[in-house]
Amino acid sequence: MSLSYPFADTKTADRATSLGEILDRAAVRMTFAKDEEIYGQEEEADLIYRVVSGVVRTARFLSDGRRQVGGFYRAGELFGLEMGETHRYAAEALTDCVVQVIKRSALRAEADEGELDRAIWNAVCRDLERAQEHVLLLGRKTACEKVASFLKELAEEADDAVELAMGRQDIADYLGLTIETVSRMLTQLQSTSVVEFAGCRQFRVRKWDVLERLAA
Numbered sequence: 001m002s003l004s005y006p007f008a009d010t011k012t013a014d015r016a017t018s019l020g021e022i023l024d025r026a027a028v029r030m031t032f033a034k035d036e037e038i039y040g041q042e043e044e045a046d047l048i049y050r051v052v053s054g055v056v057r058t059a060r061f062l063s064d065g066r067r068q069v070g071g072f073y074r075a076g077e078l079f080g081l082e083m084g085e086t087h088r089y090a091a092e093a094l095t096d097c098v099v100q101v102i103k104r105s106a107l108r109a110e111a112d113e114g115e116l117d118r119a120i121w122n123a124v125c126r127d128l129e130r131a132q133e134h135v136l137l138l139g140r141k142t143a144c145e146k147v148a149s150f151l152k153e154l155a156e157e158a159d160d161a162v163e164l165a166m167g168r169q170d171i172a173d174y175l176g177l178t179i180e181t182v183s184r185m186l187t188q189l190q191s192t193s194v195v196e197f198a199g200c201r202q203f204r205v206r207k208w209d210v211l212e213r214l215a216a
Contacts, residue, residue, distance in 0.1 A: 019078075022110045023050050027100035032093035038080075041090040045082040047101055051075050054097030055165040058089040059173065069174035071130065072166065083124070095165050138176045146175040147185040148214035151195060155205045164201045 029052065032038055038049065041060060049056075051073050058070040058079065070089045073079045079091060093099075137146055150171060154162050168186075172179045189195045194210045197203045205211055 019107075019111065020050075022107065023100045023102060026106060026110050027102040030099050030101050032097045032099060034093055034096050036093045038091040038093060038097075038099065039087055041088070042086050045080065045085060045087045046104055047080060048078060048104055048107055049080040049091070050078050050100040052098040052100055054099075055094040056091055056097060056099070057094040057166070057170060058091050060089045067173045068176070069170055071134075072174075094170065143175075143177055143181050144185050144188065145214050146177060147171070147182060148189065148194075148211055150175060151189070151203065151205070152211050152215040155203075155211075161198070161202050161204050164203070168200075 027050065032054075038056065039045075039047070053075055056073040056079060058073070060068050060070060062068075072094065080087065082088070137149055141149065151162075154164070166174075168179045168182050171177075172182045175182065177185075186195075186197070189211075190197055192207075192210075194205070194207045194214075195203045196206050
């Protein structure tokens, strides 16, 4: 899974601000259209990326074409940091995106001594937590619990209505389900008034206690 480093993380706020200033000053801004590849699976990992606007999706493809979505990255998050020399996951623009791009060597030259290493370490720790939660979700939760967990995570980051940048297939490939199962679970959650959808890409949570119980 590609590593992410959130600039709003309160545990690393000072460091994040410094890195953010460096990226604002030295990184190149690039625009990517929806579904456009940002970098490919197994490509050399010599660049670091930060989402300015839009949502980025990481995914790994099997030889038969099947896909596992690794994560979704939003404005303010770094992605593309790898411990090895190549990207294990590809990165694609889930929506139209603006992304800051900088060479790892250039960022290291701009940063204070050891700053990039600390950023990578913090990214490793946070992404390890995400990976552990993802493994639990994939391996032990029921289909309804998986979808509830996904919606709860999105809703926790929103004030009211939640905009779904990803489609049903993206959700299915992230949760390890079929698109038919995802659609059926969403319908079930809506029919029991746990969530309320206004169209296919926006929802509100109506019963937080039930959603939290399912996600737990």
